[in-house]
Amino acid sequence: MTSPDEGAWSWFELSIMPNANSTEIKKDKDGLELSWRSHVNRFAKDTYARYFGYEFDQNSKLFQSLQVRESFRLVSECSQYLSIGR
Numbered sequence: 001m002t003s004p005d006e007g008a009w010s011w012f013e014l015s016i017m018p019n020a021n022s023t024e025i026k027k028d029k030d031g032l033e034l035s036w037r038s039h040v041n042r043f044a045k046d047t048y049a050r051y052f053g054y055e056f057d058q059n060s061k062l063f064q065s066l067q068v069r070e071s072f073r074l075v076s077e078c079s080q081y082l083s084i085g086r
Contacts, residue, residue, distance in 0.1 A: 011040040012053070015075040016066055026070065034065050035075065 015035035016026040025033040039053030056062045066072060 012038045012074055013076045014038050014056070014062065014072055016062065016070055016072050017075075019069055020071050025075065026065075028065070034062070036062055 013035050015033065018024070018026050025035055027033055036054075036056070038056075058064075062072060
């Protein structure tokens with residue numbers, strides 16, 4: 001993304017949770033949340049296209065950070081749009 005003020009964009013965030021009932025995202029040893037962006041749309045495009053998100057495999061940090069009894073979930077669906085009236 002070069003200039004967020006030029007258009008609309010959206011994405012999903014996947015996060016590791018300490019357990020299935022947790023409301024807090026797991027953090028790494030440095031205190032950073034274990035959360036990853038996935039399925040970011042094409043920025044500021046006026047045509048439709050099918051888009052495939054990032055594939056998390058067994059070598060990804062998401063799966064390498066996941067421990068027994070932990071889960072990962074879609075924690076947010078995010079979007080932002082160009083301000084109207086500029």
